[in-house]
Amino acid sequence: MMRLIQWVGGAIIIGILALVISHQLTAQKSKHQEKVYIYNWGEYIDPSLIKQFEKQTGIKVIYETFDSNEAMEAKIRNGGTHYDVAFPSEYTVEKLKKEHMLLPLDHQKLPHYKNLDSAYLNQDFDPQNRYSIPYFFGTVGILYNKDHYPNIKFDSWKDLTRPELKNDVLLVDGAREVIGLSLNRYGYSLNDTSETHLNRAQNFLDELKPQVKGVVGDEVTMMMTQHEANVAVVWSGVATPIVQEHPEFEYVIPKEGSNVWIDNIVIPKTAQNKEAAYRFIDFLLEARNSKQNTEWVGYATPNKAARAQLPAEIKNDTRFYPTQKQQRQLEVYRDLGSQHLSEYNERFLNFKMGLQ
Missing domain, CATH: 3.40.190.10 (Periplasmic binding protein-like II)
Structure with missing residues (x-):
């Protein structure tokens, strides 16, 4: 009887030791997992x-x-x-x-x-x-409510400055995007660093200010679908679910060209x-x-x-999948270097401050 008890006790101890070792091995494996x-x-x-x-x-x-x-x-x-x-x-x-x-x-x-x-x-x-x-x-383009503006095609960046759009345009919060579209408006490259061209682009943004309701981020989807604004410059990926789920909206890439990122x-x-x-x-x-x-x-x-x-x-x-003809009007952003990028950012910041 004593031997049986000793055997059972030993088996229990061995079982416990096996569980401890197994746990340690599992922990080591988890610790050293690739x-x-x-x-x-x-x-x-x-x-x-x-x-x-x-x-x-x-x-x-x-x-x-x-x-x-x-x-x-x-x-x-x-x-x-x-x-x-x-x-x-x-x-x-x-x-x-x-x-x-x-x-x-x-x-x-x-x-x-x-x-x-x-x-x-x-x-x-x-x-x-x-x-x-x-x-x-994707691209940068114009998302708009075609029921609200049935007579505007928004096929040109200059359409954003039309007076009937006063306080009804949202802009994506990005210096490259906003400075870029203003350069594209005049047929310039969105990677242009010419002071003359950038000044002309700045003048276009000054024309645009009365129409701008805000410079926004993720809230653009909520604001557009709840009709707090009816026009927005956005990335195509933001526009995709909106036009798919809300038939009153349309997304266009203006004829002067835009960014393909x-x-x-x-x-x-x-x-x-x-x-x-x-x-x-x-x-x-x-x-x-x-x-x-x-x-x-x-x-x-x-x-x-x-x-x-x-x-x-x-x-x-x-x-959202541009044709070859459309692609010829699109540019990717290039690295401008720190000096020119700082100038873009400064111009964009001045523009935003002027909206207040």
């Missing part, structure tokens, strides 16, 4: 795709967000967290590349690179896509897990994953294979 650090814009990827990637690869995704290219650039520059993948816009790619802050990409490690549309590859800011992969793209995927030079970075990027390039991501985010995809799988009413909508 990780990939991602730095992206807010609400710019379907969260379920992150879970799917983790399940498929066993790699833990550490995901952080930023709200401006400048904030993202500063954090990468200052170190601290060594991000493996980041998502800068085109002019920031150009700047980071000049400052040797990006790793050259090995396209052989991205088998789904072939899914990308050549129309959005080999751009001037990154020839041969040596450092960046296009993620989403391209957000990109890069691997910072300080990345600690380059192989996981490649796996994450290629995962996003897979057609089914890109399609799912495009439908969740709402912006236009440069992934041709994914676009082919989208509903016809989305992929054939030239308001």
Whole structure:
């Protein structure tokens, strides 16, 4: 009997030790689990795709967000967290590349690179896509209530200065966007740095002031759909759900031209897990994953294979997927350099202060 008790007691102790060891091994495994650090814009990827990637690869995704290219650039520059993948816009790619802050990409490690549309590859800011992969793209245009303004087509930037629009126009809160549209109004490049051209653009903004209800951010959707304003200069991704859900709205790209922005995927030079970075990027390039991501985010995809799988009413909508003719009127933002960028920002700030 005593031996039985001793045996049972020993079995219990062994069981407890086994549980303790198992717990420690699990904790060590969790502690040493492979990780990939991602730095992206807010609400710019379907969260379920992150879970799917983790399940498929066993790699833990550490995901952080930023709200401006400048904030993202500063954090990468200052170190601290060594991000493996980041998502800068085109002019920031150009700047980071000049400052040797990006790793050259090995396209052989991205088998789904072939899914990308050549129309959005080999751009001037990154020839041969040596450092960046296009993620989403869009335009800057005019969103308006066509029931409220049935006789205005808004096919020109100068339509924004029409007196009947007094206190009814919202502008996106961005110096490059607002200074850019005012340059485009006269047929100038939205990357123009000529003092004469910028002064003329400033005069156009002075004409526009009486029509401007406000310079806004995310609240533009609420203000437009609740008819607090009837005209807005916005990014196409903001306009997409509004025109799809509210038939009284229309989105147009003015004939003088506008911006086509391209957000990109890069691997910072300080990345600690380059192989996981490649796996994450290629995962996003897979057609089914890109399609799912495009439908969740709402912006236009440069992934041709994914676009082919989208509903016809989305992929054939030239308001958000511009035709080749429209694309010839569009420009990407270039890195202006700190001096010219400061001038843009100062002019924009003076404009905003003049609205008060």
